[in-house]
Each structure stands twice: as structure tokens, then as C-alpha cells.
Amino acid sequence: GDSVTQMEGPVTLSEEAFLTINCTYTATGYPSLFWYVQYPGEGLQLLLKATKADDKGSNKGFEATYRKETTSFHLEKGSVQVSDSAVYFCALSDQGTAQKLVFGQGTRLTINP
Amino acid sequence: GAVVSQHPSWVICKSGTSVKIECRSLDFQATTMFWYRQFPKQSLMLMATSNEGSKATYEQGVEKDKFLINHASLTLSTLTVTSAHPEDSSFYICSASYSGRAGGYEQYFGPGTRLTVT
Numbered sequence: 074g075d076s077v078t079q080m081e082g083p084v085t086l087s088e089e090a091f092l093t094i095n096c097t098y099t100a101t102g103y104p105s106l107f108w109y110v111q112y113p114g115e116g117l118q119l120l121l122k123a124t125k126a127d128d129k130g131s132n133k134g135f136e137a138t139y140r141k142e143t144t145s146f147h148l149e150k151g152s153v154q155v156s157d158s159a160v161y162f163c164a165l166s167d168q169g170t171a172q173k174l175v176f177g178q179g180t181r182l183t184i185n186p
Numbered sequence: 187g188a189v190v191s192q193h194p195s196w197v198i199c200k201s202g203t204s205v206k207i208e209c210r211s212l213d214f215q216a217t218t219m220f221w222y223r224q225f226p227k228q229s230l231m232l233m234a235t236s237n238e239g240s241k242a243t244y245e246q247g248v249e250k251d252k253f254l255i256n257h258a259s260l261t262l263s264t265l266t267v268t269s270a271h272p273e274d275s276s277f278y279i280c281s282a283s284y285s286g287r288a289g290g291y292e293q294y295f296g297p298g299t300r301l302t303v304t
Contacts, residue, residue, distance in 0.1 A: 077229075109295075116190060116279070116295035117230075162230070172218065172283055172291045178229040 075100045079163050079177035086153055087185050094148040094180050096137075096163035104165040106130075106139050106146040107174070111160045120148075120161070155184045188214055190282050192296035199270055199303055207265045207299045209280030215260035216282035220293065221253075224277040236263045270303045277301075 080095040098104065105124045109117040121130030126141035135150045146163060163177040189212040199205050209219055217238050222230040234255050236242045242255035252274075254266040263282075267274055277300050281293040 114297065116297040117281075118295070119292060172293065173220070173232060173235065174230075174293060175232075176229045178227070 075104065075165060075167055075175045077163050077165055077175055077177035079161075079180050081178075082180040083183060084180060085183045085185065088155055089152045090184075092148070092150040092153045092157075092182070094161055094163075094182070096146045096148065096177060098144050098146065098163075098165050100144075100165055100167060102167050104167050106137070107164040107166070108135070108137055108146070108148050109162040109164060109176075111162065111179075113159070117162065153182075153184050155186050158182055158184045188284055188292075188294045190280065190294045190296040192278075192280055192299050194299060195297065196300040197302070199301070201271055201303055202269055204266055204268045205270055205301060207267075207278055207280075207301075209263045209265070209282070209296055211261045211282040211284070211294070214282070214284050216263075216284060217260060218283040218291075219257060219263040220281045220283070221255060221263075221265050222279040222281070224279060224298070230279060233265075267301065270301070272303045275301055275303045 076099045078097050107122045108120040110120045111117045121132040123130040123139035129138045137146050137148045160179045160181045162179045164174045191210045193208045219236045221233045224230045233248045234242045234244045236255050236257040238257045244250045257263040279298040281295045283291050285291050
């Protein structure tokens with residue numbers, strides 16, 4: 074079945090550092106790919122998404138490119154802020170499964186001032 | 187917009203009792219809601235898909251008689267954990283599906299409910 078694998082956390086960085094959180098997936102079809110963020114005490118929020126190969130999703134300075142050849146969707150940000158501290162989830166949705174999401178295990182990110 | 191609430195945010199119950207968790211879409215109508223379970227430091231696992239006015243579709247391995255789901259209106263779905271046991275202790279998260287003006291669907295998530303069974 075479909076699956077998503079994220080780099081294990083926790084990840085701790087200093088403010089203004091470069092961030093990469095790796096995400097790879099396994100799917101039989103052509104899934105849509107997502108990054109969700111969960112701030113402390115809140116529900117998951119969609120951060121960005123990409124629906125086909127070579128698409129780049131971007132939001133709030135974060136970017137991720139749908140790489141079909143490497144089955145990856147790595148999350149990057151050039152300069153992180155303390156307010157980016159949260160748990161980040163990579164997920165996929167198979168087009169044929171009525172919006173069902175398959176999540177990675179989540180990566181906790183802490184940014185120190 | 188597109189806010190989803192859950193109630194309660196946390197609950198402690200005794201083994202053998204039942205607990206009901208509510209999931210509400212506050213400013214939109216959701217024909218489909220999803221229930222997830224999250225274990226510590228693990229991923230969200232989809233338990234069931236709930237469609238308004240029809241029976242829920244459960245994922246493989248999820249006991250439908252233990253986790254009763256009701257989606258009585260376009261803004262409310264409930265999950266009842268029946269005869270709860272300590273192994274049911276977990277973080278339960280719901281989401282509601284909404285189709286915006288741009289088309290396609292997006293899931294909006296509630297903040298989750300922490301269940302502890304003693």
C-alpha cells in the first residue's frame with residue numbers, strides 16, 4: 074500500500090539556519106503530495122501541496138518540489154524563525170481514494186533564538 | 187474560515203465506560219469527515235471515513251463495534267469509544283473535507299482529543 078517516510082526528528086536549529094526535512098513516498102498511482110504543520114495546541118494546517126510531477130508548492134517561505142524520479146517531496150526553507158517551531162507532516166493522497174491522506178510520522182522542529 | 191473544533195480537548199475515563207468525542211465544522215458544511223488516531227511520536231492513522239447520512243467506512247483492522255461513528259448533520263460527526271480499555275488511550279483527531287472556490291478538496295483538521303483510560 075501507499076506509504077510516506079520522513080526523516081526522524083527532533084530537529085533543532087538556530088534562527089536563520091537553512092532547513093531541509095526529507096520526505097519520500099511509495100504509491101501505486103500518481104498521488105498528490107502535501108506538507109502539514111501542527112503548532113503547539115492546534116490542529117494540523119496545510120502548509121503547501123503539489124499535485125503532479127515537477128510542481129513546486131510554496132508558502133510562508135517554505136518550498137517543496139514533487140520529484141517523481143526520486144519519489145521525494147523534501148521541505149526546505151532558507152532562513153528559519155523561532156515561530157517555525159512545530160511538528161511537520163508529509164502526506165500523500167491517492168487520486169482514486171477520495172481524499173484519504175497517508176501521513177509520515179512527523180518531524181518535530183525546534184528553532185532556538 | 188474553515189475551522190474545525192473538537193470536544194472535549196481531553197478526557198479521562200475508567201476502563202469499561204464509553205466516551206463520545208464531537209467534531210464540528212464551524213463555518214462550512216462538510217459532507218465527509220475523517221477520524222484519525224495518533225500514538226506518541228507516530229503518524230496519524232486513518233480510522234474511518236464518515237459521510238453525512240450514511241454509514242462510516244472503516245479502515246482495515248479498526249473495530250466498527252468499538253469505535254462508533256455517527257455523522258448526523260453536515261457540521262457534526264461523533265466518535266464513541268465503547269467499553270474503553272487502557273490500550274484505547276490515544277490522541278484522536280478529526281478532519282472535515284471542504285471544496286473551495288478553486289475546486290478540489292482540502293481537509294481541515296480539528297485540534298485533537300487526548301483520551302486516557304485508567
